[in-house]
Amino acid sequence: MIVVLKPNVAAEKQERLIDWLKSLSLNVNVSQGEFQTVLGLVGDTSTVDTSLLESLEIVDTVKRVTDPFKRANRKFHPEDTVIDVNGVKIGGGNFCIMAGPCSVEYEEQIIGIAKAVKASGAQILRGGAFKPRTSPYDFQGLKKEGLRLLSLAKKETGLPIISEVMNITDLPLFDDVDILQVGARNTQNFDLLKELGKVGKPILLKRGIAGTLKELLMSAEYIMSSGNEKVILCERGIRTYSDYMRNTLDLAAVPMLHELSHLPVIVDPSHATGIARMVTPMALAGTACGADGLEVEVHHDPEHALSDGAQSLRPKDFDTLVRKVTAIRNAIV
Numbered sequence: 001m002i003v004v005l006k007p008n009v010a011a012e013k014q015e016r017l018i019d020w021l022k023s024l025s026l027n028v029n030v031s032q033g034e035f036q037t038v039l040g041l042v043g044d045t046s047t048v049d050t051s052l053l054e055s056l057e058i059v060d061t062v063k064r065v066t067d068p069f070k071r072a073n074r075k076f077h078p079e080d081t082v083i084d085v086n087g088v089k090i091g092g093g094n095f096c097i098m099a100g101p102c103s104v105e106y107e108e109q110i111i112g113i114a115k116a117v118k119a120s121g122a123q124i125l126r127g128g129a130f131k132p133r134t135s136p137y138d139f140q141g142l143k144k145e146g147l148r149l150l151s152l153a154k155k156e157t158g159l160p161i162i163s164e165v166m167n168i169t170d171l172p173l174f175d176d177v178d179i180l181q182v183g184a185r186n187t188q189n190f191d192l193l194k195e196l197g198k199v200g201k202p203i204l205l206k207r208g209i210a211g212t213l214k215e216l217l218m219s220a221e222y223i224m225s226s227g228n229e230k231v232i233l234c235e236r237g238i239r240t241y242s243d244y245m246r247n248t249l250d251l252a253a254v255p256m257l258h259e260l261s262h263l264p265v266i267v268d269p270s271h272a273t274g275i276a277r278m279v280t281p282m283a284l285a286g287t288a289c290g291a292d293g294l295e296v297e298v299h300h301d302p303e304h305a306l307s308d309g310a311q312s313l314r315p316k317d318f319d320t321l322v323r324k325v326t327a328i329r330n331a332i333v
Ligand code: PEP
Pocket: 102, 128, 132, 182, 183, 184, 185, 206, 236, 271
């Protein structure tokens, strides 16, 4: 249920109303907009007398929200959420490019790529240390050592870092990681999501391999209802009958997610297509349809990459991508 207050309500009257709603065993999400305050009520609202609420002098409107996602819902929080990662902002008009290799491989690799993507304009460095691979015989990531090397690259370049966490028990190793990524294979690992709800760091939540938007938003809800509101949604392509590409990039998901939710939405054109030459066109399209950022795989030597070489851009091609993306941003905002 949402309760929209009239403009310029005295703080003490607002507090009294919130205290009363809390006494009904409801969680109250306060969204203080520039002009209006919206109270999002989560819990058993069947006991709330809607007409009594509506009759209060400070209340403008009361609406029952039937969507199963509440905290992620734009109706509960009309303004865009802006996530701050060590001074780098994502969402609400702030565009952010995350780039780096699929996997961290060795020191010169990650530091070299980090410097290159930073020089081109990336604001966050990506690198996988724990890799979810279809085959158990494929490279599984450097794990703890990979995170150590990623930290070195962070120290060297000043770029905040993002890396995928696959397992709750690995969480203590991620102390220096600025954004925790939940991969497409773990979007519905509910125990992991609940645990990430107790972490004070931003979470990048990828859409499941064949996940619906509602499922993605419900997964965000798991994290948020466990206490962590800093969720970034990521469209990374879904499994369809696409034959020549790894996945199908569902770009209409971007404006739809923006309509449904206040959370930032980014696009990953690398996993969406699986082919390096498709990455730049789809990054531009993702930017044009309103994404709040991109996550792009970059490798200095894609032929010898230990994972996802076929979809990795060389640094010089990433540089071109950033230039073109900047032109699109300038054209649409
Ligand atoms: C990745 O970012 O390297 C990755 C494994 O992505 P996804 O979970 O989208 O497949």
